[in-house]
Amino acid sequence: MKITREQVEHVAKLARLELTEDEKALFTGQLDGILAYVDKLNELNTDGIVPTSHAVPMENAFREDVVAASIGIEKALANAPDRSESFFRVPKVIE
């Protein structure tokens, strides 16, 4: 086994996903299969190879720090599931 049900539960918590019991069982099996497949990367010797995070050579993309208009409060809040005045409203954080 590459991954256990306990690990799946731990990862789900990290990912903020409330999985059902069925999903936990399903994903444990499927992730196990996928992780067994990706193990083939261990056949490759990657000593001294520089990792790639960006496929096109680029310098840092800087711009001038200038004041510009933003979309404004009403547009920013237009899709809010819940709001109060000019704020996003969420359930109580501290009991």
Add this chain to the structure above:
Amino acid sequence: MELHELTIHELHEKLKNREISSVEATKAFLARIDAVEDQVKSFITVTAAEALKNAEAADKRIAAGDMDVLTGIPLALKDIFLTEGILTTCASRILSGFVPPYDATATARLKARGMVLLGKLNQDEFAMGSSTETSWFGKTRNPWNLDCIPGGSSGGSAAAIAAQQAVATLGTDTGGSIRQPASHCGCVGLKPTYGRVSRYGVIAFASSLDQVGPLTRDVTDSAIMLGAVAGYDPKDSTSVDTPVPDYLQALTGDLKGLRIGLPREYFIEGLDPDVKKAMDEAIATYRALGAEFVEMSLPHTDYAIAVYYLIATAEASSNLARYDGVRFGHRNQDARGLLDMYMVSRDEGFGAEVKRRIMLGTYALSSGYYDAYYLKAQKARTLIMQDFITAFESVDVILTPVAPTPAFRLGEKADDPLQMYLSDIFTIPVNLAGTCGISVPAGLSSDGLPVGLQLIGKHFGEETILRAAHAFEQATEWHKKKANI
């Protein structure tokens, strides 16, 4: 010929010569959508009223002599592109009511040229899939055979063209999501070089791989659409500040001396006989056009899927952290506290494939596994990219199949994620290397399903692959074949 069968350049001629108006063309497409949408289900949202308004504005522009090649042309966009004031869902329940406050740069550029927006197209949820079966809004079907998948993730973008519901569309390609559905639906699909087209306002899946590109009826239209959306955008720091060439100028028809590479890793034993036949015929066509063939190797091909499903899921797990039910998107209203709200809203909002990928990506990035999985995959990605850079020292273009088989049947791979992932073997390496690739119609299977040919170019080699694709198209009739719907 019916209006809804025309290409951009054909329709443009008719608009320019005042044979028809944009309103007439738009009505023809809206009628066509009405007639076939029940069977195909290419769209999540049809914006009929908006389209007619766009068409009226375009007709005014044309009358005033202020006309671009896209002015008045009815187009549609994958539902991953933000459209101000128009529902944009990325085919996910978590965005099922999301109305963007601004346009994607690609949307804005097409609007500025006077496009008519017919609507927003179905896709796999968050572009995660190869079949358009994971959409919260239902499955799109292949117009060539309604029992088959249209490919994915830009399945609606390809099906809408095959079913003649739009002249051209935009899709996105993270691991083949433009090229594979184009191949399965018999249209032309172009994935430009990473950085060629701005992703500002394009809902992110895997940010080091995602790229915007067109799906069209022919290669000329592909060149037109790429020219319209390509170019530097200060709002996307990964967009590259190099001039956009006139891609139409590249379509010279001259292939004398073009060196085409055939990578042996892509022409393996057991390749589907219909796909093999199409490739053999394409090679013969290119020989007759004066191209030279070079046998070559991309030695790390076999590792591409493993690399992709670690890097793409890791980036996705980070990108999709923004869907937390706080600022936009679905929120569970009964949650007992903030943490509970995050967990339940995300569980309800995401479908199984998206959750599976978030889980895999979170695992690959988590403490104790980062080096073994994510970092290892990034190093292997370097080897895959080097394969291409080395190859392009001795060839101009690489010719391969797009997919190992023609379109498979609905449900065939839905329960086996690994089998679904393996169907992207010929397209994924191009995204990992960041180069460009185009899918062109190159045959029909014994069951009458389209088979596509992939031409891969070097970084910013769009002109060369468009030229090679165009010459092939002019020498063959495959792009004129139409789905019987």
